[in-house]
Amino acid sequence: KAGVTQTPRYLIKTRGQQVTLSCSPISGHRSVSWYQQTPGQGLQFLFEYFSETQRNKGNFPGRFSGRQFSNSRSEMNVSTLELGDSALYLCASSFVPQETQYFGPGTRLLVL
């Protein structure tokens, strides 16, 4: 069974640009969560989607947005990138929101 896949794996952008990250969950999983991981702040929850609906949202500015498609694939978008957005962005999927989450390899974003 294929795991969670994320694309791209690495990305370099400059301040002010926008970026879209993609996540394909494990087959059959309908819940997708996104996290930002940085050395200083650890893992911080961005948002959670289930059946194309955003169920929960973390404390991030409106520049961070996401969506989920009918096939459960999810994308997150960050507009007007700032240096502080440099991080590892992790996607995790589960059958339903309450169940154990399985993580993808992450997208490492560097903002210059």
Next chain:
Amino acid sequence: ELKVEQNPLFLSMQEGKNYTIYCNYSTTSDRLYWYRQDPGKSLESLFVLLSNGAVKQEGRLMASLDTKARLSTLHITAAVHDLSATYFCAVRNAGNNRKLIWGLGTSLAVNP
């Protein structure tokens, strides 16, 4: 708001020794997870603990949960080098906003 604290944050230990990592959380929760992350890799699920007194074991790792004390422990028995990694606990918020809140992680180095 739910807060999760892990200690220690850094742990260097010798092979063959035992040690315990602690995870405290501040408000009611109905499930607690332990994950492992190897350097440069994604997170791997280790345990999910659902009820007071729950104990789970896998190899040299044993996790337990005391919901009254709002404390989980991850005990390492006779450590080996392969256990070197960062260990995270994560607690799911009870109530309406059921997001997962993460500890900062415990970076474990097992030395020969």
